[in-house]
Amino acid sequence: MIIMIKTILSFLVMMNPFALFLYLNPVMKDLKQKDFFLVLTKASFISYVIILFFILSGDFIFTYLFQIEFNSFRIFGGIVIFSFAYFYIVKGKKALIQLRGSLDDLAAEIAMPFMVGAGTISLAILASEEHTFLTNMLLLPLILVLNFTIILALKFIRDHIMQKRLRIAFNKSMGILL
Numbered sequence: 001m002i003i004m005i006k007t008i009l010s011f012l013v014m015m016n017p018f019a020l021f022l023y024l025n026p027v028m029k030d031l032k033q034k035d036f037f038l039v040l041t042k043a044s045f046i047s048y049v050i051i052l053f054f055i056l057s058g059d060f061i062f063t064y065l066f067q068i069e070f071n072s073f074r075i076f077g078g079i080v081i082f083s084f085a086y087f088y089i090v091k092g093k094k095a096l097i098q099l100r101g102s103l104d105d106l107a108a109e110i111a112m113p114f115m116v117g118a119g120t121i122s123l124a125i126l127a128s129e130e131h132t133f134l135t136n137m138l139l140l141p142l143i144l145v146l147n148f149t150i151i152l153a154l155k156f157i158r159d160h161i162m163q164k165r166l167r168i169a170f171n172k173s174m175g176i177l178l
Helices: 003-014 017-023 025-030 033-057 060-066 068-092 103-115 119-128 133-159 164-177
Strands: none
Touching: 003 119, 003 133, 017 025, 017 060, 017 103, 017 133, 025 033, 033 060, 033 103, 033 133, 068 103, 068 119, 119 133, 133 164
16 A cells, blocks of 8 residues: 555655646636646546556567666656757747647647656556556556646636736745646
8 A cells, every 4th residue: 555655655755737737727717727637638538548557568669679777768768858858948838839720639648748757657666566557547647647637727717816916926836836
């Protein structure tokens, strides 16, 4: 039970719904509530399929197919995350996710690399070693629903803050979490 809680918390920390909320701010402003809900649902489903694939394949893809060390993948993931953070700071909020094409394309753009990145894939491989496949199949939807719920709760809080000053303070305090 403790290992399951550790896995859930590890995935939530790696997915970081607070940072994802900030990255999605421009999208939230441009889309209707229903469309945003649909896009986030599709992104969560895409993430589920990708993470489940890596839980199934485990370390096989890295060791035998690509013939790379698992730790080098982790280093690459750190570089990717650093580049996104740098891009976010230098270019601003609207530079990361832009509305272009269909909502399905937007869902895929949110799912990879924001919900499923190198760290999440690493955790999926570790989860495949710690839990049975059935346990992982049950834990993963719970993790994605928690991530989804946190993002929607933050959106609800932000949308219902009446005063402009409080909304600005909320946005800045969310930026600190990034």
